[in-house]
Amino acid sequence: MPFLETFLLRNLPTDWSWLASPISTLASIVVVFGMVMTGVAYGILVERWVAAAIQNRHGPNRVGPFGLFQPIADGLKPLLKEEVIPARAEKALFLLAPALAAMTTLGAFAVVPFGPADDVNGPIRFIAAPAIDIGILYIFALGSLAVYGVILAGWSSNNKYSFLGALRSSAQVVSYEIPLGLSVLGIVLITGSLNLEEIQLQQAKGTFLFGWNVVTQPLAFLLFVAAALAEAHRLPFDLAECEQELVGGYHTEYSGLKFAFFMLSEYVHMIAVAFLASILFLGGWHFPGFAEATSAYPLAWLVKFGVLAAKVGAFVLLFMFLRWTIPRFRFDQLMGLAWRVMIPLAIANFLVVLVVKQFKLNSAWMTAASVALFVGAGLWHATGVQRRISSPRFTRNAAMGA
Amino acid sequence: MPIDPKEVAWVEEPKIGLLEALYIPAILNGLRTTFKHAMQPSVTLQYPEEKPKLPPHFKGVHRLNRDDQGRVKCVACFLCSTACPAHCIEIVAAEADKSDPKWADRDKYPSKFVIDELRCIYCGMCEEACPVDAIELTTLYNLSELGSQDKRSQYMYDREKLLEVYDITTGAGTDPIRTHAGSLGPASEPGAPMPRAKA
Numbered sequence: 001m002p003f004l005e006t007f008l009l010r011n012l013p014t015d016w017s018w019l020a021s022p023i024s025t026l027a028s029i030v031v032v033f034g035m036v037m038t039g040v041a042y043g044i045l046v047e048r049w050v051a052a053a054i055q056n057r058h059g060p061n062r063v064g065p066f067g068l069f070q071p072i073a074d075g076l077k078p079l080l081k082e083e084v085i086p087a088r089a090e091k092a093l094f095l096l097a098p099a100l101a102a103m104t105t106l107g108a109f110a111v112v113p114f115g116p117a118d119d120v121n122g123p124i125r126f127i128a129a130p131a132i133d134i135g136i137l138y139i140f141a142l143g144s145l146a147v148y149g150v151i152l153a154g155w156s157s158n159n160k161y162s163f164l165g166a167l168r169s170s171a172q173v174v175s176y177e178i179p180l181g182l183s184v185l186g187i188v189l190i191t192g193s194l195n196l197e198e199i200q201l202q203q204a205k206g207t208f209l210f211g212w213n214v215v216t217q218p219l220a221f222l223l224f225v226a227a228a229l230a231e232a233h234r235l236p237f238d239l240a241e242c243e244q245e246l247v248g249g250y251h252t253e254y255s256g257l258k259f260a261f262f263m264l265s266e267y268v269h270m271i272a273v274a275f276l277a278s279i280l281f282l283g284g285w286h287f288p289g290f291a292e293a294t295s296a297y298p299l300a301w302l303v304k305f306g307v308l309a310a311k312v313g314a315f316v317l318l319f320m321f322l323r324w325t326i327p328r329f330r331f332d333q334l335m336g337l338a339w340r341v342m343i344p345l346a347i348a349n350f351l352v353v354l355v356v357k358q359f360k361l362n363s364a365w366m367t368a369a370s371v372a373l374f375v376g377a378g379l380w381h382a383t384g385v386q387r388r389i390s391s392p393r394f395t396r397n398a399a400m401g402a
Numbered sequence: 403m404p405i406d407p408k409e410v411a412w413v414e415e416p417k418i419g420l421l422e423a424l425y426i427p428a429i430l431n432g433l434r435t436t437f438k439h440a441m442q443p444s445v446t447l448q449y450p451e452e453k454p455k456l457p458p459h460f461k462g463v464h465r466l467n468r469d470d471q472g473r474v475k476c477v478a479c480f481l482c483s484t485a486c487p488a489h490c491i492e493i494v495a496a497e498a499d500k501s502d503p504k505w506a507d508r509d510k511y512p513s514k515f516v517i518d519e520l521r522c523i524y525c526g527m528c529e530e531a532c533p534v535d536a537i538e539l540t541t542l543y544n545l546s547e548l549g550s551q552d553k554r555s556q557y558m559y560d561r562e563k564l565l566e567v568y569d570i571t572t573g574a575g576t577d578p579i580r581t582h583a584g585s586l587g588p589a590s591e592p593g594a595p596m597p598r599a600k601a
Contacts, residue, residue: 050440052444053439053440053444054436054439054440055439056439056442056443056444056445056446057444057445057446058444058446058448222426321433321436321437321440322429322433324436325429325432325433325435325436326429326432374424375420375424377423377424378420378421378423378424379420379423380423381418381423382417382418382419382420382422382423
């Protein structure tokens with residue numbers, strides 16, 4: 001049992017000992033909430049720094065040393081700004097949308113183990129809601145709810161740009177939920193659990209890096225990261241708010257604190273996705289050598305916590321770099337990628353996992369099959385098999401009537 | 403009338419190879435480019451702290467040059483104010499006091515020489531017109547002075563102010579290229595060598 005709960009049980013009067021569990025849960029919530037909020041505030045700063053560095057600029061460096069107080073200024077500014085509600089907006093839904101967006105994305109952190117949740121020596125329990133056996137389901141359910149925030153915002157603002165952004169967003173989420181879920185299904189099948197803590201522990205049991213799901217199922221990892229980028233509306237999949245076409249997308253009409261809520265939910269989503277990718281595929285807090293399941297030296301929980309934080313940070317940085325690397329997809333390309341590439345690949349990958357599980361084959365077969373599927377998909381596209389079997393294209397010969 | 407398909411320039415979709423079809427190599431290549439840029443030093447100049455290094459031919463605030471005796475080089479010929487497209491130079495000429503040994507070799511001098519720095523368009527035509535290299539544009543560009551109550555008249559640079567600009571900028575390493583500090587041009591200094599006529 002973590003330190004805080006033990007401490008409370010020992011020191012509270014017997015009549016009050018039932019308080020130990022709620023208090024320690026509350027402590028976990030406060031810690032994870034604070035962590036995510038700080039992560040969002042400084043994530044925005046880091047994003048601006050990364051963007052500036054890639055464009056050979058300095059980025060924010062005026063507020064405080066190296067611009068480190070910029071997030072405070074960024075947070076205070078929307079508080080002081082005027083809140084504009086368009087006259088013909090659907091007022092109740094217009095107000096509900098940002099709250100829904102922020103609430104659903106933050107709610108997902110309830111089941112995310114943000115540190116070594118199983119570690120009995122930790123100061124607090126590193127998960128707000130432990131032993132939730134439907135963890136992944138819960139996260140996906142909330143992730144799908146998050147799109148309601150976007151859709152309601154777009155619809156209720158009574159603005160064509162917002163509405164188009166919301167429409168794109170809903171189509172995108174409907175498409176990318178499927179490969180996202182299918183890519184995780186393989187892991188669930190191998191682990192035999194939907195519980196994130198359990199999935200993480202399973203990976204920590206492997207020798208060296210071979211327990212990590214990214215090693216056994218690299219294709220699923222790629223699909224997950226791509227689909228998760230689309231879910232979080234990050235470039236190259238940020239069709240819902242592409243500034244060049246849709247002004248601001250679904251949040252065009254939002255200002256002040258309500259806009260800040262959308263901004264918040266977007267970054268929380270990104271951090272949540274980074275957490276999920278780290279825990280599902282990169283072994284969470286596990287790192288061979290010093291952060292093993294058997295590590296028992298003092299402060300091992302801190303090292304594990306640091307390892308997980310480093311992995312999450314690396315993912316967030318990768319997302320930020322990808323933003324300036326890959327241009328935005330055209331909408332039909334976006335849909336084509338989901339339905340014609342990612343979903344078939346995810347299903348094939350799932351079949352491979354089924355076979356491996358059924359016949360109790362070595363997990364190296366999954367790695368091999370993943371690579372084979374991936375290269376095969378590339379060959380399929382490059383050799384033109386796909387073109388021959390899919391609907392005929394409008395070519396020169398067709399136009400000439402030949 | 404439909405367009406004859408023969409006249410249509412047809413662009414075929416380029417065939418892509420296996421590596422391109424896999425996407426990942428292309429993405430890694432792109433990431434390498436962005437990372438390379440992220441490692442490069444920033445090109446932004448942190449202006450109030452860092453000043454730009456301006457080239458000597460920069461067209462900033464004017465100055466009136468002094469000759470080797472510290473007198474104003476200008477001979478009040480009005481060529482600059484005539485050339486000025488913005489009509490921002492006002493000169494009042496005066497006859498030099500021949501009885502004063504200091505001014506014995508000069509006929510005219512500007513008793514008043516005012517440039518309206520707000521009206522000036524910094525084209526440099528005064529500098530080109532000047533036969534004695536008396537007026538030049540310097541690399542100073544930040545004219546405003548804090549705390550001045552009279553917002554406009556502070557930009558009416560008179561002769562003393564322009565000579566002061568000379569004292570500030572000369573020897574600062576950004577003198578205009580064709581300055582010959584000290585000697586006057588051949589038009590005002592009979593002993594100076596004439597520039598060779600172009601063939």
